Amino acid sequence: TLRAIACSKTARDKRRAYQEEGRARAREGDARHEAGCMLYWAEGSKSRNSVTFSNADVKMMVFFCGFPRQCFAIPPDRLTVRLNAYTDNGLSLTDIETHWLDALELPRACLRAHTLDHFPTSSSGARRNKLPYGVCNLNLHSTRVVQHIYGAIQEYGTFEEPRWLD
16 A cells, blocks of 8 residues: 555665664764674674674673663663573573673563573584573664664675665
């Protein structure tokens, strides 16, 4: 219908404006912004409306969690955390949750449903306690922020990726 076409165009125009905002920010030379965008490009899921970043390295997660908070003034309660946790390693789920929440300085209200005792395909079932705290998945539902990041990545990388608008 005409209304659906108009809504689609309006949403695409907003995404384009957010990407332009990201390009302009990239030209400012903020090292924290650049590092956060590049980490997202490498490790983030490529969604249209959400920033989702997953990793088992607590230091990387701490750095990335600070990125939207510092560069976009996102309050901690807008972030959500899901874990892929292994509970056969002597740690309780509460221990694992506390580990991540303390490291990321997030309130318990940020927790969402977890995946428990799922072996990653890369492990071939031979985990041997290499990831005692599992994998943390950090999410921010924000079309503006993710599209800003896409625009910045294109600016930093000096390329165009039209698919990121769709």
